[in-house]
Amino acid sequence: MTATKKPWPAQLGLALALVLLMAALAAARPNFLTLGNLVNVLRQISINGILAVGVTYVLLTGGVDLSLGSLVAFTGVIAARFAHPGEWVVLAPVCLGILAGAACGAVNGWIVTRGRVAPFIVTLGMMTAARGLALLASGGRPVSNLSAAFTRIGGGDLAGVPIPILIFFGVALLSHLFLRNLRAGRHLYAVGGNENAARASGVKVGRVKMMAYTLCGALAGLAGVVLAARITTGQPNAGVGYELDAIAAVVIGGTSLNGGVGGVGGTVLGALLIGVLNNGLDLLNVSSYYQQVVKGVIIVGAVWLDRSQHRDR
Amino acid sequence: MTVRTGVLIATAVIAAFAAGCSSGGGAGAVAVGGGGARQPVIEVSLLNLSNEFIVMLNQAMDDKARQLGVRLIVNDAQRSADRQVEQVESFVAQKVDAIILNPCEVEASAPAVDKALAAGIPVVNVNSETKSAPTAFVGSRDEDAGRIAVEYIAKRLGGRGNLLMMHGYMGQAAEIKRSQGALEVLSKTPDLKLLAQQAADWDRAKAMGLMENWIQSYGDRINAVFAQNDEMAMGALMALEQANRKAHVVVVGVDAIADALAAVRDGRLDATVFQDAKGQGGAAVETAVKIIRREPYEKQTLIPFQLVTKDNVGQYLR
Incomplete structure (x- = not known):
């Protein structure tokens, strides 16, 4: 046996794919590589990015969360109902949106751990139920007339940087530090890697899973707040299919659907790849029919490229 | 375990049923208390009740039905033509007096029209068309x-x-x-x-x-x-x-x-x-009632679209 090959840094393949894609777009469209457009891309990925960071926690434990899109709608409606001008301070709708999301996430986690029901089924149920709650809370109509302080969260900027981007990067950075440096974060990997071994070595598996689903729900609530602020209404039918975009970003980013492997850094790259793709296809004015085909092919291709690098080890 | 699950599910179903009855109780009471002449029943299958326009259409229908003294039962097809056809099949089985269909799709919802007409139940399509011709159509182009x-x-x-x-x-x-x-x-x-x-x-x-x-x-x-x-x-x-x-x-x-x-x-x-939700919903119920009462009716009622600018927006704001 020769000395073990030096392993590739985990996300090198993905970073390469992203750079190639950006170079191709820059060559095809001079207005792609402008500061204005790059800020534009970052702003557009921030909602999917926040969701993707949240669902990273759940995927790391080997679970899945299909309720994200409906939670975005539900929490957005809840926030919007408390965001009319002159009624509550802006902190109220923000906190209530996040809390509503966390509560739904906790219900998911509780049923997964206590009821031993497969996460796919539990969160599928929540997906339907939360959509119903969103429609009930809004009466089937968009909740509009929101205060300027609230909509600023989605449309304003701080020192020239749009606020959704700051929120997304803040969430990603904190999550990265949490997963890397805190014991609770490392327990997530242990549970996803081998649940029985984790339990045997004293990790409270149920509590760890509860935490993952609750955090995921809370971040879905935050994403719901940002979306409602960005589109200046709480839309009961917003967010359809968002969970799949988020899961795609995480998986492209190298987090395993089986749990135990991955991290937030990859998720951010994955969200970036999807965002650049969406933006680039619009700039190139590719027809909507082709856009969907191209997106599907590139998502699978990126994961394939990434995995083929890993197989060399 | 299974017994407990069964009890849980049964409880949930009963609770949901009770909730449904308490909210729909008004209409049911009228039908029972109608006395001599039976109140006509019109069943409705709507495209999607999480769409604001369809919600407005639904309200217009309810108002008109109350005004004309008919009983309206509304089902939501949730965008699925499949579900819509199933709903109409059950309307046919219940032998309702007329059906108002707000089609999900041109082709895929057409069997719903065919089945109702074959059973001798009149169908009024509202808002959009199906490939099969209904008894009457109310909508806009x-x-x-x-x-x-x-x-x-x-x-x-x-x-x-x-x-x-x-x-x-x-x-x-x-x-x-x-x-x-x-x-x-x-x-x-x-x-x-x-x-x-x-x-x-x-x-x-x-x-x-x-x-x-x-x-x-x-x-x-x-x-x-x-x-x-x-x-x-x-x-x-x-x-x-x-x-x-x-x-x-x-x-x-x-x-x-x-x-x-x-x-x-x-x-x-x-x-x-x-797009005149009130006009469309109202005319659909009116047409259905005329058909039930064997009065002359329009085979096609077109409710025109109207341009709204700052000059005339006042008349549309509620």
Whole structure:
């Protein structure tokens, strides 16, 4: 046996794919590589990015969360109902949106751990139920007339940087530090890697899973707040299919659907790849029919490229 | 374990049933207490009750039914033509007096019409069409919405400029017909150029992202945006406002939802095209009742679309 090959840094393949894609777009469209457009891309990925960071926690434990899109709608409606001008301070709708999301996430986690029901089924149920709650809370109509302080969260900027981007990067950075440096974060990997071994070595598996689903729900609530602020209404039918975009970003980013492997850094790259793709296809004015085909092919291709690098080890 | 699960599920079902009865109790009581002449029953299958326009259509039908003294039972097909056909099958089994169908799809909802007619139950299609001809149709021509919107844009731009078009969900009847109407005007206005067209799936957030990308791509060259519904028009409007470009671009939507009307009133949105939910819903129930009572009725009732600008927005605001 020769000395073990030096392993590739985990996300090198993905970073390469992203750079190639950006170079191709820059060559095809001079207005792609402008500061204005790059800020534009970052702003557009921030909602999917926040969701993707949240669902990273759940995927790391080997679970899945299909309720994200409906939670975005539900929490957005809840926030919007408390965001009319002159009624509550802006902190109220923000906190209530996040809390509503966390509560739904906790219900998911509780049923997964206590009821031993497969996460796919539990969160599928929540997906339907939360959509119903969103429609009930809004009466089937968009909740509009929101205060300027609230909509600023989605449309304003701080020192020239749009606020959704700051929120997304803040969430990603904190999550990265949490997963890397805190014991609770490392327990997530242990549970996803081998649940029985984790339990045997004293990790409270149920509590760890509860935490993952609750955090995921809370971040879905935050994403719901940002979306409602960005589109200046709480839309009961917003967010359809968002969970799949988020899961795609995480998986492209190298987090395993089986749990135990991955991290937030990859998720951010994955969200970036999807965002650049969406933006680039619009700039190139590719027809909507082709856009969907191209997106599907590139998502699978990126994961394939990434995995083929890993197989060399 | 299984017994406990069974009890749990049974409890949930009973609770849901009780909740349903308490909210629908009014209508049921009227039917029972009707006395001598049986109250006619009309069953309705609606496209999707999480859509604001369909909610308005539903309210208009309820009001008219109450006024005419008929019992209306409403089902939500939740966008699924499949479910819609199943619903109509159960209406047929219950031998209702008439069916009002708000079709999900042109082709896939057609079997619902066929089955009801074969069982001798009259069908009134409302808002959109099916391939099979119903007893009567009440609705608007979606081509007209596209035509009215782009004609207004052409007038505002003096027949010259660059237009962007945001499509609804590709392949739906409203998307196809609104596009047809728009393209028809474009073909007659050679100096009004279609710069780009893209689907934003009737969705405000998607439309906002698309408009941001278009601003990056076409910048100063954009003179007008036609969005095939108001949700997308509002998304485009917000993206243009945030990029400080709205002053140079005419934006027009369709449907006259509350948000869009307020934006027209405030001079932010240039125009929307009013689709008359109240007119359509009311006329559908009226037609169904005429058919049941064997009175003469219109085979086709067209409720016209109307252009809403700042000049006439007052009459549409509620």
